[in-house]
Amino acid sequence: MRYIPLTQAEKQEMLDTLGISSVQELFDDIPQHIRLDTDLDLPEALTEAELVKHFQALAQKNTDLNSVVSFMGAGAYDHLIPSxxxxxxxxxxxxxxxxxxxxxxxxxxxxxxxxxxxxxxxxxxxxxxxxxxxxxxxxxxxxxxxxxxxxxxxxxxxxxxxxxxxxxxxxxxxxxxxxxxxxxxxxxxxxxxxxxxxxxxxxxxxxxxxxxxxxxxxxxxxxxxxxxxxxxxxxxxxxxxxxxxxxxxxxxxxxxxxxxxxxxxxxxxxxxxxxxxxxxxxxxxxxxxxxxxxxxxxxxxxxxxxxxxxxxxxxxxxxxxxxxxxxxxxxxxxxxxxxxxxYLNILGKEGYQEVGNHCLQKAHYFKQQILTIDGLSSPFSAPSFREFVIQGDVDWEEINLKLLEKGFLGGLPLDRYGLPGHVLFSVTEARTKEEMDTFTTLLRGLI
Amino acid sequence: MTTKRVVPLIFERSTPGRRGYRLPALDVPEVSIDQLIPQEHLRTQPAELPEVSELEVIRHYTQLSRLNHGVDVGFYPLGSCTMKYNPRVHEDVTSLPGFAAIHPYQPESSVQGALELMYNLSEYLAIISGLEATTLQPAAGAHGELAGLMVIKAFHAHNGEGHRNEMLIPDSAHGTNPASCAMVGYKVVEVPSDDRGGVDVEALKKLVGPNTAGLMLTNPNTLGLFDENICTISQIVHDVGGLLYYDGANANAILGIVRPGDMGFDVVHYNLHKTFSTPHGGGGPGSGPISVSKDLAPFLPGPVVRKEGDKYVFATPEHSIGRLKSFYGNFLVYAKAYAYILSHGPQGLREVSEIAVLHANYMMRRLQDVYYLPVDRHCKHEFVLSGMWQKELGVRTTDIAKRLLDYGYHAPTVYFPLIVDEAIMIEPTETEPKSTLDEFIEAMRAIAQEAKDNPENLTSAPHHTPVTRLDESRAARQPILRWQKS
Structure with missing residues (x-):
């Protein structure tokens, strides 16, 4: 096994020190009838190269946010992460x-x-x-x-x-x-x-x-x-x-x-x-x-x-x-x-304020754009920061699947929380005006 | 060799006007903030964050890192913590954007790979434990305990036995066990240990009864000893309608050798950061999935992943206790445990435990003539010595621990379990080369000799660390818990 460095010779030395002939003797205090007599029913070991391939294959079944533009938040946010x-x-x-x-x-x-x-x-x-x-x-x-x-x-x-x-x-x-x-x-x-x-x-x-x-x-x-x-x-x-x-x-x-x-x-x-x-x-x-x-x-x-x-x-x-x-x-x-x-140190006093302001400004801009779409409205009147709710007589789950095909992850549909027709958008400093405008155009076509 | 180093606080490196990161220019029309947010909501004073360049940040943390021990730096025989090597390829594969950059609320169809991973890992952990179903939601071992106890409580309540409010816990148990019980309102009933280091079966018989909700047990226990009476214990508890909870802190001794389900346990938590080698991170993030028996499966926290045809979907178990954490647990952590299982395969996992146990026995036998060994039998993946011989010379276990730091080792777990005077709990793990074990043994022997020849050198240790012994009582008496602008 590649992470166990013990050689056969060293193992024998240890067994000799202990005065036993096999490692199994160390487990003799486990009642025989409950000890496993077969291998666990798990896949055979993968080499490092095989493991990488397996994970790459799994990863490819996921649509990640490097390949789509996200407007989803609700507790998990797509902010820029300094290298x-x-x-x-x-x-x-x-x-x-x-x-x-x-x-x-x-x-x-x-x-x-x-x-x-x-x-x-x-x-x-x-x-x-x-x-x-x-x-x-x-x-x-x-x-x-x-x-x-x-x-x-x-x-x-x-x-x-x-x-x-x-x-x-x-x-x-x-x-x-x-x-x-x-x-x-x-x-x-x-x-x-x-x-x-x-x-x-x-x-x-x-x-x-x-x-x-x-x-x-x-x-x-x-x-x-x-x-x-x-x-x-x-x-x-x-x-x-x-x-x-x-x-x-x-x-x-x-x-x-x-x-x-x-x-x-x-x-x-x-x-x-x-x-x-x-x-x-x-x-x-x-x-x-x-x-x-x-x-x-x-x-x-x-x-x-x-x-x-x-x-x-x-x-x-x-x-x-x-x-x-x-x-x-x-x-x-x-x-x-x-x-x-x-993160807080590298952004520092100014950068931290800037991130907050950019989120606020971009979310505000995006909300105004979305509200130009016929049939969509803002259900709540209170001021917002980085996220906002939009309402329309549409199936947001279905729209999200269509948006995903076009390279966008839409907002979180709130019908799961008893608010049909409502969707929660999130905008961070990572979004660009171009992305927001493109999204708005696409969404307009889907409503 | 003395390397005394004090690194300034990051706040003390701050220079007004400096910054370490630039955002893209604001490309939307900027509106005055007070037009967007009413004045009463706005911050009045900017937070006094440090103003430092990227290089200063990198240097600061690089300097701090050099004050720190880790498995990558040297031997870390911290008992009950399983400080084994963390394979780097597991870091690589879980950093792929397909895992690291996916949103928890994406449509299920767009995260099938993540769900497949969760499904497979849940299955594998159930197989390793010999149980039926798994939740990956708990964020750490203690969180797993909480989940397991809540499931037990819900099971009893569902069966009209909500009066069961006593949890039996051996006196050798981890402190988290009783603390977790308190969090579900269970009364702790302490079970004494016998002279073989196991549960005192006769005492147990007297302690169980109609109010018994269950028994929490670590097996091998915190002395590193396998409780030979486990089947009897299991029967005693089950006979009165109680359930058995397996604290998986010591699971590194049993992989592929014996399954908790076969010992009679109904719930198991794993510490994936221990047994399955996800990095400890300086104190987390960990991951503490639980596997449970068929009877308990309907009560697991949700969501869990199910397979429908060739699709993976989230589902909530029928009588689910509810939700224990946002989203789906520490996904990027347990993904590394999944990689670990695949890297090892069934034979590899058994070898992990065999060699971990061999290493521990080898060290125990080579140290027992110089440190008192309270229970003389084969140990499992760890063993507990006592510093009581050294105590007679005026040297305490804490002094031995501090002196080991001078040799470049992390100290073993000390003063635990509580039932051993001056306890020294050593867990070598399977990933250390024999040469390291031999060097550590020599250091322990040299320290035992030093306790006789030059005890002052131990009581004043450590000598070669970045700081000398720190005043803990002052820290507690006059707490300074944050930097403040002077």
Missing amino acids: AIKHIVGRGEFLTAYTPYQAEISQGVLQSTFEYQSLIAEITGMEVANASMYDGATALAEACLMACAATRRELVVLPSTLHPEWQEVVKLYLENQDVQIAYLPYDGQTGLIDAQALEGVNWSEVACVVVQQPNFFGLLENAACLGERIHEHGGLFIMAVDPISLSVLKAPGELGADIVVGDGQSLGNAMGFGGPSLGFFATSGSKLVRRMPGRVVGETVDTEGRRGFVLTLQTREQHIRREKATSNICSNQALNALVAAI
Whole structure:
């Protein structure tokens, strides 16, 4: 086997050292009747060259975004990815390390994670971020659980404008701990949480209220008023945010958020059919920090006074607290967090603002173009950032198949979420005017 | 040989006006931002991100990387973490745009290759575990545990047995097991170990009952020992209506040798980043699929991939617990595990486990005269020593671990499992050359000698690392968790 270097002679030496005649003897304590006496029913081993061919053949059955132009988002975004990123994260010192248990030989991972935490804290306007979560949806679920623990309440208020898959994930996490969920409906005219519905909630029982900004439809919620409402009654305000939008939009910290979560795919991570991405998780105030799930890196000094970094606040974690830990999470998405940090660094203060502005400008332009098509309209009146919903009496699934033949991946049809005739478009800085114009022309011909 | 190096923070390298990346020019008419977005939504202060060139970014991270150990740098015998070599071709094939640049909501007809991969991998993992069905959704081992426990809970509830709320866990278990139980509201019942290092069967008999939801077990366990009584254990738990959960952290010992399904397990999670060699990435991304028995298959999280004729489609199992993560799990990670299985084939996978186990036994036998071996039997892919002899000399296991760093090795897992005093858990894996194992053995022996001759050199270790021992209690007492503009 090509990854096992042991030679026959060496193997014999080892067997001699052990005083046994075959490796099988080492397995004699496994009851005979459950031991496999045949090979696993798997394909025979492929050589490296054969493996490459097999993967190429599979890859060719997929239509990738290098060969089509995408206007699809809904949680996975086609942003430009600076080349430098893959060269850094491909370095074996990052790629093949594990959780930095031995800090003295893990300063690379530790310092880069500390910098990642700082960058996330900076863009969210919060005091502290952890070292990452699995994705945005699980980060939100954990945030809700943390709010329940912090407030000793067992009711969570979710907006129906939250990404439907995130709603599902949060529901699954919460129902397993018997936490109740109340949903805030949205106003069909604005596409935002219905302000009237806030009156029907018994806020004094609510652990937290969640707002997604921009919401699933790409629209900007009136976050501040939700935050004020929950704070009047002692609950926590959780914001689920898009990290690219934060270059343009008000920082959650300024809006009074207690916990901020989001998905970091758009920060330089490959789309990869939806994973791996990362979830980010930020909070403020020492009480909440000590309830935070996941790993955290802190600054300290070595015995000679040099600055160094370690995993810290570990008494929150499963390997010490076991069933009393704040969460069961341990391995997270470190390499994806590294990607996000490199992305933010390489874009820098100006580039980051520019990406946000370009997304906004191009999405606005594209929306205006699409709305010139007879039969299509904009169902929601609230302002949007990078995504927007279009409505028309058409079958978007069918149109998407036709568009795909012409080299375009259209928006996400929302009939699967109970909105027939609605489609969600996403536009990033990677789209050009020419692509948008061509798409508009094509779509006009299909409607 | 001392190489003390402190790398400035990226923020400290910032120069106003510098940038590392340029976007294409804006080619649509620019509208004033406040015409598009009302003022109350707009950011008031730009985020203080570093202003650095591409070269500075590359240098920064290259310098940081040189402060870090990895499997590519040197031996990494971190017990229970299976730090084996990560084949580079697996990185290449999963970076193909046909995998890396596809959108999770593309029409199914345009991602048939991705679905085929998911379908095949799900099948292969079921075959390796001896079980029926697989979900690839969990993002890590602990996430797999959560999925598995939720499935168990849903199964019991479906059968009108929602009162079952006790999960049995041996005292040697990983901390994630009880933490995962807490996340589904299960009460943890700890099962003691016997003097052979396995589950105390007599104690288990007394602990099971009508409220037993199941038992979580790692086998081989965290001592690296195969529980010979597994069939009895399985029967005891099944007889009271409980289910068996297999923590796959140690699956590197059993590939093609024995299947969890044949041991009686109903649910298995795999840590693909361990057993199936997807890179650990400094702490993720991992991947933690679970395979389950036929009875549990309808409860798996959705979507799963099914084959209809010659087409692959997403489907939701009949009584699915719901969704555990966005989209379909860590696709680009588990795609590497798929490559790993294909690279090895059935004989190759068995050889992986055979050699991993041979390596561990060889090292154990060559170290047991200088470090105390708590349970003297054949181990599996890892073994646990105790530093209790050295403790008597004033040297703690943590000192031994720190001294190993001076030799260019990562330390073993230490102080785990909790049932062994001053535990040192060593997992060599199958991909290390014998010369590396021999050199590490010599280093461990030299350290044992040093504990007698010059213990101060151990208690002040490490000496040759980029920083010396770091003050962890200061970090926890006065937390500095981010850079701040001064």
